[in-house]
Amino acid sequence: MKINSLISSPSEWLHSGEGNNKIVVSSRVRIARNLNRFPFPGWARKNERIRILSITLPEVSSLGEMKPLAIVDSMDRFSPLEKQVLVEEHLISREHAAKNVGSGLAVNSSRSVSIMINEEDHLRIQTFKSGLQLKAAWKLAEKIDDELDEKLEFAFSTKLGYLTACPTNVGTGLRVSAMMHLPALVLSEQISQIVKAVNRIGLAVRGLFGEGTEALGNLFQISNQMTLGESEEEILERLHKVITQIIQHEENARQKLLQEKPKFILDQVSRAFGILQNSYIITSKETLNLLSVVRLGIDLGMFPENYRMIIDECLIKIQPAHLQMAYERKLSSEERDQLRADFLREKFKNFPSPDTRHLQFPYHH
Known part of the structure; x- marks a missing residue:
């Protein structure tokens, strides 16, 4: 096939x-x-x-x-x-x-x-x-x-x-x-x-x-x-x-969140980024939700635009059947969660850290 x-x-x-x-x-x-x-x-x-x-x-x-x-x-x-x-x-x-x-x-x-x-x-x-x-x-x-x-x-x-x-x-x-x-x-x-x-x-x-x-x-x-x-x-x-x-x-x-809760947005994006870059076991549901937040970070200028393709590719590739196809064998859900984390660490290892210089923080020193 x-x-x-x-x-x-x-x-x-x-x-x-x-x-x-x-x-x-x-x-x-x-x-x-x-x-x-x-x-x-x-x-x-x-x-x-x-x-x-x-x-x-x-x-x-x-x-x-x-x-x-x-x-x-x-x-x-x-x-x-x-x-x-x-x-x-x-x-x-x-x-x-x-x-x-x-x-x-x-x-x-x-x-x-x-x-x-x-x-x-x-x-x-x-x-x-x-x-x-x-x-x-x-x-x-x-x-x-x-x-x-x-x-x-x-x-x-x-x-x-x-x-x-x-x-x-x-x-x-x-x-x-x-x-x-x-x-x-x-x-x-x-x-x-x-x-x-x-x-x-x-x-x-x-x-x-x-x-x-x-x-x-x-x-x-x-x-x-x-x-x-x-x-x-x-x-x-x-x-x-x-x-x-x-x-x-x-x-x-998005504008309202940036104006009223910049720390909240920064926290959400940074946590999502940290987990994707460092996890060893992760479900597809959690991954999709974290990828979404990092994609938002790209939209808000916290990561370079050319990293969007990696996120969009991950949205598809981390799903259960795609993982099994990539490893050419049937995987238990525990194996999938581990291999998914390996795949994501590899994809995110060269991702730059979130750039927050353009965000306005009311109490930011």
């Missing part, structure tokens, strides 16, 4: 550069499509799912946007560990990881496109971009959708739009989301107000791995909930507006 070579380089959406990537880590677009005259995956018999896979996989693999292809295979060809790596990379859902014969996956080598076959719908087209680039992610997804539309006959109703397995996706079949890093809103205990406000206007706030997961590392996914009765442009526009407002709230919270 090509998963080792796939994860040896960082994925495109972690490359700093485009978009306001201090607060918005990445943008994702997902389109749900189904073939006409075939039952949805949940209702399809095994031989029908195999037939759907045999029709869609060659068409998906031949797309220009999928070149060069890194992965194209049936889900039963992946080991449980490889599936878990794909979940940690955000390339497949946890539901898709449970699939076997009759489900498939295609991923391009930059990991900007991942297409799940026979997850909840026949096709789940996912595109990823770094920072706040919702429109660019949508353009890429739309191009793939148009190309596939010419080759495959999609289930479509003139009254409702695209037909999907779950009623919330009917219409455009479009789910747009941004992964946001919101440590100051968490530290200043404003996050629950923001989440409530976002929920009230019909958007969803989820954790690091989507539905039903915790917001580890102060990372939150903000996405639209409904797809019926709104055009793709309206969905994108509305989400972009809300995300821009959340960025503003996070920036204000």
Whole structure:
């Protein structure tokens, strides 16, 4: 399997550069499509799912946007560990990881496109971009959708739009989301107000791995909930507006903390840095939360900007399946906690100490 070579380089959406990537880590677009005259995956018999896979996989693999292809295979060809790596990379859902014969996956080598076959719908087209680039992610997804539309006959109703397995996706079949890093809103205990406000206007706030997961590392996914009765442009526009407002709230919270509690921020960042640099046993949950605080330190100018890539790489590499893949064997959780600490000490050994000269301390001598 090509998963080792796939994860040896960082994925495109972690490359700093485009978009306001201090607060918005990445943008994702997902389109749900189904073939006409075939039952949805949940209702399809095994031989029908195999037939759907045999029709869609060659068409998906031949797309220009999928070149060069890194992965194209049936889900039963992946080991449980490889599936878990794909979940940690955000390339497949946890539901898709449970699939076997009759489900498939295609991923391009930059990991900007991942297409799940026979997850909840026949096709789940996912595109990823770094920072706040919702429109660019949508353009890429739309191009793939148009190309596939010419080759495959999609289930479509003139009254409702695209037909999907779950009623919330009917219409455009479009789910747009941004992964946001919101440590100051968490530290200043404003996050629950923001989440409530976002929920009230019909958007969803989820954790690091989507539905039903915790917001580890102060990372939150903000996405639209409904797809019926709104055009793709309206969905994108509305989400972009809300995300821009959340960025503003996070920036204000950072300024307020710096002005009112500079010692608190310095303490949080320095402790996090000290533990990452010196621990010998550490869990993935603790690591994600500490990395988040050091990333905030980079945003606030306490570390040089070029160290951001190390933090973003660590966010992925310290996760359980990635560690086991790196050491090429199954590890107990105790072994993982020790090897994770070894990995982090190595990564942080040349990290400079936090630079606090620009912070204003009222009683600092």
